[in-house]
Amino acid sequence: MRLASGIRLFSSISKPFRRIETARQLAQRMTALPNTYDGSVSIAVIGGTGLRELPGFTQVASLSVSTPWGEPSSPISILHHHCKHNDKTVAIAFLSRHGLHHQLAPHEVPARANIAALRSIGVRSIIAFSAVGSLQEAIKPRDFVVPDQIIDRTKGFRPWTFFDGGMVAHVPFGDPFDEGIAKVVRKCGHSLEGDGVVLHDEGTVVCIEGPQFSTRAESKMYRSWGGSIINMSVLPEAKLAREAEIAYQMICMSTDYDCWHESTASVTVEMVMGNMKANADNARRFVTAVLDTLATDEYSDLVQAKHLAGSIKFGVSTPQPHWSPEAQKKLGWLFPGYF
Numbered sequence: 001m002r003l004a005s006g007i008r009l010f011s012s013i014s015k016p017f018r019r020i021e022t023a024r025q026l027a028q029r030m031t032a033l034p035n036t037y038d039g040s041v042s043i044a045v046i047g048g049t050g051l052r053e054l055p056g057f058t059q060v061a062s063l064s065v066s067t068p069w070g071e072p073s074s075p076i077s078i079l080h081h082h083c084k085h086n087d088k089t090v091a092i093a094f095l096s097r098h099g100l101h102h103q104l105a106p107h108e109v110p111a112r113a114n115i116a117a118l119r120s121i122g123v124r125s126i127i128a129f130s131a132v133g134s135l136q137e138a139i140k141p142r143d144f145v146v147p148d149q150i151i152d153r154t155k156g157f158r159p160w161t162f163f164d165g166g167m168v169a170h171v172p173f174g175d176p177f178d179e180g181i182a183k184v185v186r187k188c189g190h191s192l193e194g195d196g197v198v199l200h201d202e203g204t205v206v207c208i209e210g211p212q213f214s215t216r217a218e219s220k221m222y223r224s225w226g227g228s229i230i231n232m233s234v235l236p237e238a239k240l241a242r243e244a245e246i247a248y249q250m251i252c253m254s255t256d257y258d259c260w261h262e263s264t265a266s267v268t269v270e271m272v273m274g275n276m277k278a279n280a281d282n283a284r285r286f287v288t289a290v291l292d293t294l295a296t297d298e299y300s301d302l303v304q305a306k307h308l309a310g311s312i313k314f315g316v317s318t319p320q321p322h323w324s325p326e327a328q329k330k331l332g333w334l335f336p337g338y339f
């Protein structure tokens with residue numbers, strides 16, 4: 001259903017008889033909205049494959065943010081969400097990882113611009129959504145996984161840090177996701193169990209370079225390494241969020257068994273999109289439950305990532321008087337008033 005003032009998530013997931021809004025119509029609708037927003041926005045959702053919008057949320061602005069690292073993948077939608085727990089309206093930011101037309105390959109996603117743009121509008125916590133392959137029999141297509149670890153198989157082509165070009169800093173990444181947000185996500189996912197949602201509480205996501213899927217030998221090797229699921233998107237997004245002091249958790253939805261499974265056909269885009277469509281309603285209910293819970297006062301400090309605020313100052317190796325002018329300028333933009 002196309003809501004009058006609202007927007008739809010999983011736009012390409014509508015039933016065949018429904019009138020589907022094209023990417024161009026979506027872009028036109030976004031252009032017609034205000035490009036400014038005065039309220040505060042602490043939480044963002046990054047939508048991945050098959051997740052272009054959030055349905056049932058009222059879109060009130062579409063922000064075109066320019067950063068020292070370029071333009072983000074898409075305008076940032078500001079959505080109003082009525083929280084069912086406390087009767088308050090909260091603002092959520094939404095960004096489409098691969099662009100409004102899914103025109104950006106995983107290695108082309110401007111992750112630094114995306115994270116910097118979100119931080120610049122006040123975002124301090126991100127729920128990132130990803131369509132993933134399963135590397136384990138027990139994780140069936142359409143199951144959800146809340147990953148807690150990552151294995152990096154990207155090839156070093158993607159810019160992966162804010163701290164370069166004349167200054168050096170190092171952040172801890174032993175636990176690449178935010179455990180506080182993960183707890184909320186798990187609780188919400190389990191509350192929907194029996195109602196169609198199957199949730200795995202942990203898992204190691206292997207992030208490959210893509211855009212090609214893996215070979216069978218690679219897929220089997222990732223299984224032998226202890227990989228649970230596989231995608232092309234969690235990095236450098238998660239690393240950059242950590243550098244930007246943003247609490248980041250990915251929610252993964254399994255869409256295929258990659259190519260290791262003896263009795264199942266190897267992954268294709270059709271398979272990925274088919275399972276995303278089939279499970280769209282569960283994904284929507286899951287994300288909504290998470291946002292409803294995070295919007296309550298109980299999670300206010302978590303959502304504002306108070307536990308991460310200021311942490312980057314301890315990771316800086318280059319004394320500030322020795323930073324290049326370019327680094328001063330860029331990091332001054334990302335962390336106003338910090339240095």
Ligand SMILES: CSC[C@H]1O[C@H](OP(=O)(O)O)[C@H](O)[C@@H]1O
Binds near residue numbers: 047106131233
């Ligand atoms: C279309 S299959 C491969 C594609 O799907 C996943 O996208 P996302 O993580 O943005 O949902 C995967 O990472 C690949 O980019």
Ligand SMILES: Nc1ncnc2[nH]cnc12
Binds near residue numbers: 132134214272
């Ligand atoms: N098998 C797979 N490999 C990498 N990314 C994926 N996204 C969905 N399925 C995938």
